Amino acid sequence: MTLEILxxxxxxPLRHGFFTRRGGASSGVFSGLNCGPGSSDQSEIVQINRARVAEAxxxxxxxxxxVHQVHSADVVTVTGPMxxxxxxxxxxxxxxxxxxGVLTADCQPVLFADRQAGVIGAAHAGWRGALDGVLEATVAGMVDLGAERRRIRAVIGPSISQAAYEVGPEFIEAFIDDDRGNSRFFVNGEGGRYHFDLPGFGLHRLRQAGIGQAEWTHHCTYGDPERFYSYRRTTHAGEADYGRLISVIRL
Incomplete structure (x- = not known):
């Protein structure tokens, strides 16, 4: 099957893409383009999938x-293969x-570029990383390499949407404690639960960082199992593991 690249x-004109799960060599619960070495998928198959991405x-x-993603705000400056x-x-x-490349399965993959300066970035931004400032740290890292904030464009790829992201009251407290204005990213659910707008929060943080443009592709990972892996959907289905999507950019 042909790779699908959003x-x-x-x-x-920078080469980039948010890869869906289509066109990969993995099977079973990982069926498709699983690019996560941290999954329990066969390592040889994951390498085949990653090689297909590199070729593309x-x-x-x-x-x-x-990188080895840990839900932090840490940024690495890359000068070559590691x-x-x-x-x-x-x-x-x-x-x-x-x-x-960043790996996700509900969290936000965010690709950045200042085409004029020749500087790019990529971030994995789950709720913890976004709250702790990984998006702002990525922008700052790009500025250190010669980018200008007003020229930076950022795109959030397939992520879990608000309708599918139910959370408890302890979750919302962490955001309100940080900034009471964050309440606008939550809506009431059932039984004292809430629904969190992760991409909306990401867009807010990117725009607050002063970049030139920020957008979301409006693809929900949870609601489209044919195209996307989803940690939350896997958990609800009682499956043992899940694949990881990859999003990439190069100069």
């Missing part, structure tokens, strides 16, 4: 760089030919 006009981006597999994956949740680079 793109954004605002990042063109026009590079050798070693030039596809990902050996062991550092623990972080975002990367920035000004090095042509390096493909930055």
């Amino acid at each position: 793109t954004a006009d605002s990042l063109a 981006m026009g590079v050798e597999p070693m030039c596809l760089v990902t 050996g062991e994956r550092p623990r972080a949740d975002a990367m920035v680079t000004a090095t042509p030919g390096v493909v930055l």
